[in-house]
Amino acid sequence: EKFFKKMADAVKDANYNNLRYLFEEAGFVLEHLKTRDYLEVVIRKVEQLKYKQQFLDQYLEGAERLSTCQLDAVLLLAGDQVNCVVETLTRQLTLQFTNQGPSLNHTHKYLLDNTNLNLCKHSDSSLFNQLFDI
Numbered sequence: 001e002k003f004f005k006k007m008a009d010a011v012k013d014a015n016y017n018n019l020r021y022l023f024e025e026a027g028f029v030l031e032h033l034k035t036r037d038y039l040e041v042v043i044r045k046v047e048q049l050k051y052k053q054q055f056l057d058q059y060l061e062g063a064e065r066l067s068t069c070q071l072d073a074v075l076l077l078a079g080d081q082v083n084c085v086v087e088t089l090t091r092q093l094t095l096q097f098t099n100q101g102p103s104l105n106h107t108h109k110y111l112l113d114n115t116n117l118n119l120c121k122h123s124d125s126s127l128f129n130q131l132f133d134i
Contacts, residue, residue: 001037008041014051016058023059023073031069036076043077052077053084060088063107071110078115083127085111086120090131097134 004025011018022045026038046052056074060066066074078085089111096103104112121128 001041004038005041008045011045011049014049014054016055019046019049019051019055020059023055023077024070027070027073030073031067039073039076043079046077052081053087056084057088060085060092063092063111064105066107068110071107071114075111075114080119082115082117082119083124085115086117086124086127086131089115090127090134093131093134 004022008022011022019042022042023039026042029038030036046055056078059074063071074085075082089108093104093108096105096108117128117131120131
């Protein structure tokens with residue numbers, strides 16, 4: 001764990017590739033060792049760099065490649081700021097529905113089922129309404 005913290009400390013700027021590497025390593029530990037310790041290090045780093053929305057936007061591109069464990073890590077990173085996920089999800093669903101018609105892939109369904117949409121409704125009702133107006 002000390003080595004992982006040193007790696008995270010070495011990341012000084014909001015570089016997506018470096019943060020993605022840390023995030024995926026932490027996700028691997030979460031999935032196989034069932035501990036959030038490494039993920040919490042990455043969450044603190046992303047928050048320190050004020051890069052949560054940008055990171056989630058990029059990480060969720062082509063989200064159908066992500067496992068449910070990786071999606072759980074995304075939701076843990078979002079924390080109480082579920083709008084970060086809802087904003088990206090709304091954008092993706094709008095594009096998908098426009099291009100391919102109204103269907104949900106397993107990733108979008110998982111995120112809709114597991115995101116606390118009530119938090120979104122109370123913190124940004126217009127974003128919440130936008131999601132359900134698609």
